Amino acid sequence: MTNNRKALTYGLATVAIWSTVASAFKIALRHMDPLQLLLVACAASIAALGGILLAQGNLDKLFGMERREAARCALLGALNPFLYYIILFQAYDLLPAQEAQPINYTWAVTLSLLSVPLLGQKMSLKDLAAILLSYFGVVVISTHGDLPALDFSSPAGVALALGSTIIWALYWIFNTRSKADPMAGLLLGFLFGFPLILAATLVFSELPTLTTESLLAATYVGFFEMGVTFALWITAMKYAALPDGGGTARVANLIFLSPFLSLVFIHFLVGEDILPATVAGLGFIIAGNALMQYKRRA
Template sequence: MNARTKALLFGLATVAVWSTVASAFKLTLRHLDPLQLLLCACMASLLALAAILAIQGRLGGLRRVTARDMARCALLGALNPALYYIILFMAYDRLPAQEAQPLNYTWAITLSLLSVPLLGQRMGLRDGAAIAVSYAGVVVISTHGDPLSMTFSDPLGVALALGSTVIWALYWIFNTRSTLDPVTGLFLNFAFGLPLILLATLVFSELPPLAPAGLLGAAYVGIFEMGVTFAMWLTAMKYAAMPEGGGTVRVANLIFLSPFLSLVFIHFLVGEDILPSTLLGLGFIIAGNGLMQLGPRHRQESK
C-alpha cells in the first residue's frame, strides 16, 4: 500500500473507533460513577501507552526527560486526564449521549476563541460567523429544537459539556510548548494525572466495584478513547504528510464523519431515539467547524 492508502485506512479506523466512545461512556456509566470510570480508564490508558512506547523502542527515553518537561507534564496532567475527563464524564452522566457528544464537539470553536487572548491570534468576520453558527447548534440541541424558549433540558449538564471544551482547548494550547514527542508527553500526563484522579475518587466517591461490565467498559474507554487511537491518528497524519500521502487536510476532514457515525452507535447500542433537533444542531456545529477551517489562518496553516 502507498502512503495515501495507509493514511486513509489509519484515519478511517481512528474515526470508526472514536465514534463508539460516546456509547461506551454512557453504557459504562450505568455501572460506575464518573470518578470510578476515569480511575479505571486512566490505568488502562497508561498500560496501552506504555505498550506503544515499548513497541516503538522509546520507553527507555523516559529517563532522559528533563525536570522542566516533567513539571510541564505534571501541570498538563492536572488538565488532561484529571480535570477534563471528570467534567466530561459528569456531563455524560447527566445528559443523553446524543446531547453530550455534539456539545463536546465544539472544542475546536473554543480553541479558536481562547487562541485570541492566549496566543495572540486575530479573529476575522468569518471566524465570528463560524462561532455564531456553532453555538446556534448548541442552543438547538440543548433546548430540544425550541431555541426561542431558551429552556435547556439540563442547564448544569450543558454547562459541564461546554466547560469540558474549555479545559480541552487549554490543554492543547499549553501543550504547544512541549518539546516531547506526543505519545511520551501523553503517557507522562496520564502518569501524573492518575494520583490526582485516585485522590478525588477516594475523597468524593469510592474504589470501583469489581463488576465485569463496568471494568471492561472502562478498559475500552482507556485503551481506545485515551490511548491507541491517539497513536493511530498520529500515524495517519504522518503518512498523509509524506509527498505521496495526499496532504493532512484530506485526512483531517475525516473527523467530520465521527459525530454522525456516533449517533448511529448511540441509537443502536445505548437505545436512544435520535431527535431531529440533535441532527439539526449537529449540522450547525459541523458547519461552524467547517467555516472556521476555511478561515485565512487555517488556509495558511494547511499549506
C-alpha cells in the first residue's frame, strides 16, 4: 500500500469514528450526567492511550519525560480533558446533538481569533469574513432558521458550546509549545486530569450507577473520541507528509466530511429529525473554516 493510500485510509477511519461520537454523547447522557460521563470516558481513554503507547513500545517516552514538559502536560490536563469536556458535555445535555455538534465545530475559527492576542498573528479581511460566516451559521442553527425572532432554543447551551471552543483553542495554542511526544503528552494530561474529574464528580454529582448501555456508550466515547482517533490522525498526517503521501492538506480536508456524516448518525442513532436550518447553518460554518484554511495556505 502506498503512503498516499495509507494516509487516506487512516484519515477516513478517523473521520468515520469522529462522526459517531456526537451520537454516543447523547446516548450516554440519557443514563449519566456530564460529570459521570466524563469520569468513565476519561478512565477508558487512559486505558486506550496507555495500550497504544505499550503496543508501540513508547512507554519510555511517558516515564522519561522532562519535569518541565511533565508540568506543562499537567496544566494542559486541566484544560483537556477536565474543563473542555465538562463544558462540552453540559452543552450536549442542554442542546440537541444536531445543534451542539456544528457549533462546537467553530473551534478552528475561535483558534484564529485567539491567535491574534496570544500568538501575535494579524487578522485580515479574509479572516474576518471567515469568522462572520461561521458565527452566522451558529445563529442560523441556534434559532432554527428564524433569524428575525432571534429565539435561541437554549441560550445557556449555545453559550456552553461556544465556550468549549475557547477552551479547546487555548489547549492547542498552549500545546504548540510542548516538546513532549504527542501521545505521551496526551496520556499524561489525562492522568493529571482524572483526579480533578473524580473530585468534581464526588462534590457536584455522585459516582455513576452503570448499566450495560451507559457503560458501552461512555467507554466508546473514551476509547474513540479521546484516544484512538488521536493516534489514527497522527498516523494519517505522518504518512501524508512522506514522499508520495499526497500532502497533509489533502488529508486535513477530510475533516470537512465529519460534521455532515455526524448528522446522518444523529438522525438514525439518536432519533433527531435533522432540520433544514441545521444543514444550512453547518454549510456556513464549513465555508468559514474552509476560507480560514485557504487563507493559511495562500
